[in-house]
Amino acid sequence: MNSEPSSAYDYQVGGCLPQDCQTYVKRQADLDFYQGMMAGEFCYVLNSRQMGKSSLRVQTMQRLRLEGVACAVVDLTSIGCRDITPQQWYASIIGTLADGFHLSDKIDIVSWWREREIFSPVQRLDEFIGKVLLKEIPQNLAIFVDEIDSVKRLNFPVDDFFALIKSCYNKRADRPEYRRLAFALLGVATPSELIQDANRTPFDIGRAIDLTGFQLHESLPLAKGLARKTSNPLAVLKAILDWTGGKPFLVQKLCKLAMGENSPIREGREAEWVEELVRTRIVENWESQDEPEHLRTIRERLLHRNASTVKLLKLYQQILERREIPADDTPEKMELRLSGLVVKHQGKLKVYNQIYQLIFNQSWVHQELEKLQPQPDPPMREPTNSDEQLLYDHLLELSKRKSPRELLERFNKLFIDGMGYPESEVEAALYRIIAFLNQESKFNYFLNRCCYILINRWQANPKYKDAVADLVALLEHGASRYKQKASPSRVVRRLQELVYLFTQSDEYQILKRLLPVVEINYNLHTPEANQPLSQLIYRYPYLYSHYLLPEDSSYEHRQMIRQIQEKNRQQFENKLSEYIPHLLKRVQQAPKTNLHKPRSNTFGDIILNPSYQPEIVISKSADLKQSLPNPTLLTDEELYFAIREFVGKVEQTYTYQDLANIFLSRHTITRTYRDFKADLYQYLIASVDAKYGKHQFNQRLYNFLKNTLTENDNKKIDELLIMRTCSQLFNFLVTSPPDPDYLYFFDMLNNLGTIKTVGLLLKIALLSGKVKPHLEKRFSILFSYYETQAFKEIGWLVHSLENLNIALLTNFGTVDISSIKKNII
Numbered sequence: 001m002n003s004e005p006s007s008a009y010d011y012q013v014g015g016c017l018p019q020d021c022q023t024y025v026k027r028q029a030d031l032d033f034y035q036g037m038m039a040g041e042f043c044y045v046l047n048s049r050q051m052g053k054s055s056l057r058v059q060t061m062q063r064l065r066l067e068g069v070a071c072a073v074v075d076l077t078s079i080g081c082r083d084i085t086p087q088q089w090y091a092s093i094i095g096t097l098a099d100g101f102h103l104s105d106k107i108d109i110v111s112w113w114r115e116r117e118i119f120s121p122v123q124r125l126d127e128f129i130g131k132v133l134l135k136e137i138p139q140n141l142a143i144f145v146d147e148i149d150s151v152k153r154l155n156f157p158v159d160d161f162f163a164l165i166k167s168c169y170n171k172r173a174d175r176p177e178y179r180r181l182a183f184a185l186l187g188v189a190t191p192s193e194l195i196q197d198a199n200r201t202p203f204d205i206g207r208a209i210d211l212t213g214f215q216l217h218e219s220l221p222l223a224k225g226l227a228r229k230t231s232n233p234l235a236v237l238k239a240i241l242d243w244t245g246g247k248p249f250l251v252q253k254l255c256k257l258a259m260g261e262n263s264p265i266r267e268g269r270e271a272e273w274v275e276e277l278v279r280t281r282i283v284e285n286w287e288s289q290d291e292p293e294h295l296r297t298i299r300e301r302l303l304h305r306n307a308s309t310v311k312l313l314k315l316y317q318q319i320l321e322r323r324e325i326p327a328d329d330t331p332e333k334m335e336l337r338l339s340g341l342v343v344k345h346q347g348k349l350k351v352y353n354q355i356y357q358l359i360f361n362q363s364w365v366h367q368e369l370e371k372l373q374p375q376p377d378p379p380m381r382e383p384t385n386s387d388e389q390l391l392y393d394h395l396l397e398l399s400k401r402k403s404p405r406e407l408l409e410r411f412n413k414l415f416i417d418g419m420g421y422p423e424s425e426v427e428a429a430l431y432r433i434i435a436f437l438n439q440e441s442k443f444n445y446f447l448n449r450c451c452y453i454l455i456n457r458w459q460a461n462p463k464y465k466d467a468v469a470d471l472v473a474l475l476e477h478g479a480s481r482y483k484q485k486a487s488p489s490r491v492v493r494r495l496q497e498l499v500y501l502f503t504q505s506d507e508y509q510i511l512k513r514l515l516p517v518v519e520i521n522y523n524l525h526t527p528e529a530n531q532p533l534s535q536l537i538y539r540y541p542y543l544y545s546h547y548l549l550p551e552d553s554s555y556e557h558r559q560m561i562r563q564i565q566e567k568n569r570q571q572f573e574n575k576l577s578e579y580i581p582h583l584l585k586r587v588q589q590a591p592k593t594n595l596h597k598p599r600s601n602t603f604g605d606i607i608l609n610p611s612y613q614p615e616i617v618i619s620k621s622a623d624l625k626q627s628l629p630n631p632t633l634l635t636d637e638e639l640y641f642a643i644r645e646f647v648g649k650v651e652q653t654y655t656y657q658d659l660a661n662i663f664l665s666r667h668t669i670t671r672t673y674r675d676f677k678a679d680l681y682q683y684l685i686a687s688v689d690a691k692y693g694k695h696q697f698n699q700r701l702y703n704f705l706k707n708t709l710t711e712n713d714n715k716k717i718d719e720l721l722i723m724r725t726c727s728q729l730f731n732f733l734v735t736s737p738p739d740p741d742y743l744y745f746f747d748m749l750n751n752l753g754t755i756k757t758v759g760l761l762l763k764i765a766l767l768s769g770k771v772k773p774h775l776e777k778r779f780s781i782l783f784s785y786y787e788t789q790a791f792k793e794i795g796w797l798v799h800s801l802e803n804l805n806i807a808l809l810t811n812f813g814t815v816d817i818s819s820i821k822k823n824i825i
Contacts, residue, residue: 009022009023009224009225009228010022010023010225011023011222011225011252011253011255011256011259012252013249013252013253013256013292014050014249014252014292014294015292016054016055016058017052017055017058018058019058019059019061019062021055022221022224022225023221023222023225023252023255024055024059024221025052025214025218025219025221025222025248025251026059026218027211027212027214027215027218028210028212029045029056029209029210029211029212030056030059030060032207032209032210033045033056033060033184033209034060034063034064036182036207036209037060037064037069037142037182037184038064038067038069039182040140040179040180040181040182041182041206041207042165042166042169042182042183042184042202042205042206042207043182043183043184043185043206043207043208043209044148044184044185044186044191044203044206044207044208044209045057045184045185045186045187045208045209045211046148046185046186046187046188046189046190046191046208046338047188047211047338048188048337048338048339048340049188049297049301049340050247050248050249050294050297050340051211051247051248051249051340052211052248053146053186053187053211054146054186055248056186056209056211057073057144057146057184057186060184061073061142061144064142068139068140069139069140069141069142070101070137070139070140070141070142071100071141071142071143071144072096072097072099072100072101072141072142072143072144073096073100073143073144073145073146074093074096074097074100074143074144074145074146075096075146075147076145076146076147076148076150076151077146077147077150078096079092079093079096079150081150081151081153081154082153084154085156086121086156087121089121089154089156089158090121090122090124090125090161091109091113091121091124093125094109094113094124094125094128095109097128097133097143098132101133101136101137101141103132103133103136103137106136107132112128112132120160122160122161122164125161125164126164126167129168129181130171130175130178133181134177134178134180134181139180140180140181140182141180141181141182142181142182142183142184143181143182143183143184144183144184144186145183145184145185145186146186146187147186147187148185148186148187148189148194149187149188149189149193149194150187151194152189152193152194158194158195159195159200162194162195162200162201162202163200163202165183165185165202166200166201166202166205168181168183169202169205183202188338189338190331190334190335190338191203192331192334212246213241213244213245213246213247213248213343213352214241214246214247214248214251215241215246216234216237216238216241216720217720219237219241219246219251222237222251222252222255223236223237225255225259226255226258226259228259229258229259229261229265230265230267230270231267231769232265232267232270232769232770234719234720234770235270235271235769235770236258236265236270236273236274237255238270238271238770239270239271239273239274239275240254240255240258240274242271242354243274243275243278243353243354243355244353244355245343245352245353245354247340247352247353249294250282250294250353250355253282253294254274254277254278254282257277257281258274258277261277266814267769267812268769268772268773268812270769270770272562272566275562278354278355282355283355283358283359286359295356295359297340298339298340298341298356298360299360301338301339301340302316302336302339302341303368308331308332308335309372310369310372311332312332312335312336312339313365313368313369313372314369315332315333315336316336316341316342316360316365317362317365317369317386319342319349319350319351320351320357320361320362320365321362323350324345324348324349324350325348325349326347326348326349327344327347327348327349333349336349337349340352341356341360358555361389362386362388362389363386363389363393365386366386366389387429387430387432387433388429388433388446390425390426390429391426391429391430391433391446391450392449392450392453394423394426395450395453395454396453398410399453399454399456399457400457404454404458404464404467404470407454407467408467408470408471408474410422411450411454411471411474412474414426414427414430415430415447415450415478415495415499416474416477416478416481416496416499417492418489418491418492418495418496419489419492430495431491433446434491434494434495434498435491435494437494437498440498440501443498443501443502444501444502444505444507444508445507445554447498447499447502448502448507448508448511448554448557449554449556449557451471451475451511452511452554452556452557452560453556454467454471455467455468455471455514455518455560456556456557456559456560458518459518459560459563459564460563465518468514468515468518469515472511472512472515475499475502475503475508476503478496478499478500478503479499479500479503481496482496482497482499482500483500506550507550510548510549510550513534513537513547513548513787514548516534516535516536516537516538517537517538517544517548517564517568518564526633527633527791528791529790529791529792530790530791530792531790531791532787532788532789532790532791533783533786533787533788533789533790533791533794533797533798534787534788536791536798536801537783538568539572539633539801539802539805540783540801540805541564541565541566541568541569541572542569542776542779542804542805542808543776543779543780543783543801544561544564544565544568545561545562545565545773545776545780546773546776546777546780546781547780547783547784548561549561569809569813572631572805572809573809573813573814573815575631576631576632576806576809576815577815577816578628579628579629579630579631580643580815580820582628583630583636583639583640583643584640584820586636587640632802632805632806633798633799633802634799634802634803634806638799639806641755642755642802642803642806642807643806643810643820645755645756645759646758646759646762646806646807646810646811647810647811647820650687650759651686651687656759656762656763656766656811657766657811659683659686659763659766660763660766660767663679663680663683663767664767666679671716672713672714672715672716672717673709673712673713673714673715673716673717673721674713674714676717676721676722676725677705677706677708677725678705680705680725681701681702681705683763684701684760684763684764685698685701687756687759687760687763688752688756688760689751689752689756692751692752695751697747697748697751700744701732704729704732705725705729708725708728709721709724709725709728719768719770722767722768722771723768723770723771726764726765726767726768726771726774727771727774729764730761730764730771730774730775730777730778731774731778732744733745733748733760733761734761734775734778734779734782735778736781736782736785737785745757746796748760749796749800754796754799754800754803755803757800758800758803758804758807759807761775761804761807762807762808762811765808765811765812766811772808772812775804779800779801779804782797783797783801
């Protein structure tokens with residue numbers, strides 16, 4: 001835990017951060033802005049609200065003052081824009097500059113202004129700059145004009161003001177003192193909005209400062225505060241950045257919300273915790289929770305643009321539909337960027353972050369457009385994503401009030417029969433989607449999401465578990481029906497063809513993988529010899545995130561899998577926690593001759609004889625009479641030695657967790673990444689049998705680490721480098737066909753034995769809280785590759801999965817290991 005006082009890391013939501021603020025994040029813009037102003041350039045920071053423009057200005061002014069540059073800021077909002085004359089506006093700017101440069105005691109601004117009434121307001125400002133500022137102040141000067149977009153609300157043109165700024169730079173050729181003067185403008189506007197006459201604009205000689213969202217490597221000051229809440233603040237911060245796209249206001253807000261939450265952040269589940277925080281504290285009932293105002297500001301800027309509002313909404317709708325569109329400087333696209341809703345990235349416009357995408361979604365756009373242009377749709381207009389959203393919303397509403405049987409009847413009528421659906425507007429929307437479809441993959445995504453809307457509702461209720469299998473059977477029936485009898489309707493025939501093609505897709509195969517998971521019955525039983533591996537997935541919740549989720553999965557799909565994962569993990573953990581004390585008690589009472597250590601090469605003939613099947617069924621020892629069932633597929637003896645390995649002492653008096661903590665405490669003084677890799681090599685081979693290591697393994701490991709991320713060899717080690725290194729180690733050690741090195745993993749199992757191999761992987765996983773998902777992914781790939789093979793043919797993999805399950809639950813789960821340690825013999 002961090003011992004620094006909490007006030008030192010107070011996250012500030014909204015407003016300008018003070019210059020000594022601990023949670024200020026330095027970005028590339030900080031360097032660009034500082035260098036530009038030091039070089040005397042005309043700089044402008046024009047971006048959406050709450051991106052940190054004023055905070056950037058405060059920090060830049062502080063750095064410039066340390067270099068001897070005199071600085072002043074003109075905040076145009078303090079001058080006002082209603083019922084103000086040009087004379088008052090320019091006089092206020094001069095008065096502000098006099099105060100900012102500490103000249104008020106030397107010059108009576110009111111008298112000075114009146115003495116020059118013969119001149120226009122802009123001429124007086126020009127004279128004040130040339131004959132007062134540059135004369136009275138000998139060092140370089142920097143003038144910052146903040147909230148420049150306020151000029152758009154003035155009732156007189158200000159092209160002269162911008163032309164004056166340009167003239168100050170043009171005068172440098174004849175009057176060298178002007179080289180000491182630099183201007184900066186900051187606000188929410190486009191250059192074309194600020195000045196009407198393109199020939200007088202200063203923006204053609206200026207330097208645009210690109211103010212982007214926070215990146216992980218820039219945001220470390222924010223992680224310091226989170227360290228008081230979690231043991232892995234970087235994982236929490238990364239999840240926050242993933243949700244916000246680095247939007248400064250939202251990042252600060254989520255950090256502050258995280259610190260105020262009472263619920264603990266469990267190691268390895270930081271991303272899920274942050275997702276729940278976003279859902280409950282930002283997205284749900286967002287209007288009532290939008291304090292300080294942020295989301296409403298975006299909405300109002302988008303909707304109160306009069307004639308351009310419809311264009312902006314339609315443009316935004318295109319981005320939602322296509323995910324991204326080309327970025328250019330057209331007025332509508334620039335305005336959309338200034339709203340903060342979208343961002344320019346690699347020449348494309350895309351939605352700024354996932355939060356905006358959930359709140360300002362297709363349904364919202366559709367509703368707002370309907371308010372602005374209420375008119376009926378033609379019966380067969382070309383579809384948009386709003387048609388898909390109509391079906392999503394319809395199915396979601398039905399799932400709340402209809403039984404599974406009624407829902408399946410509706411699903412059959414809509415997608416299998418394809419005609420006669422009770423709600424004609426829903427059927428018409430589906431027909432439009434079908435008639436204008438140009439990519440079958442889009443329909444696969446659409447139908448898959450429709451399925452998960454229903455499944456998501458069913459899986460929460462145990463009595464509805466059979467409904468998922470009924471849905472799969474319905475789709476199978478639709479596929480066979482298409483092959484047997486064609487519909488006379490062209491649209492219906494196309495629909496039935498698409499349903500058939502969906503049943504051949506990867507999305508459908510993943511959906512079918514769900515069956516053993518949602519139908520789980522925790523009266524665990526020994527699998528039958530010919531049972532395919534895929535039907536054992538329910539036993540391994542740590543594989544769900546990769547095995548049951550495609551990369552482009554919908555929000556409903558991800559949410560459902562995580563709920564099932566947590567429920568099944570907790571159920572298994574409870575069974576294991578219940579059984580372990582029972583097992584340990586029987587072991588203590590048993591004759592010690594029954595506790596012979598398993599051979600280290602339990603799978604010694606696995607390569608020569610792939611059909612070899614180790615004994616991994618639930619055993620009943622004659623000496624140790626059982627009253628509780630063993631929840632694993634390991635024998636009691638194998639389970640005991642697994643627990644002893646992953647919880648007990650493995651090297652002298654140290655457990656795996658002790659060894660990892662010792663190593664991590666030592667790496668803080670490691671000089672370079674190259675030194676870290678050398679230490680990591682020694683840390684790992686300490687767990688490798690010396691004979692096996694000397695044969696080939698140690699040299700392969702040494703060469704691999706030596707050639708890993710070599711571009712960082714001279715850099716200081718950090719959390720990100722540790723995570724990347726561990727991830728690549730998992731890729732190296734846990735391979736599967738068709739990888740040419742896949743036999744290495746078999747070789748480790750064959751020579752070290754399963755327990756020691758899993759122990760080695762555990763040593764790596766314990767080095768970084770963020771790397772466990774990478775290990776889970778490697779085993780998920782293995783599981784996917786062998787999923788169709790019979791249980792009896794791949795005992796080695798099941799044995800590995802069971803041991804890894806024990807290792808992860810005892811080291812990353814909630815199993816109470818303190819009592820286990822006391823009772824291990």
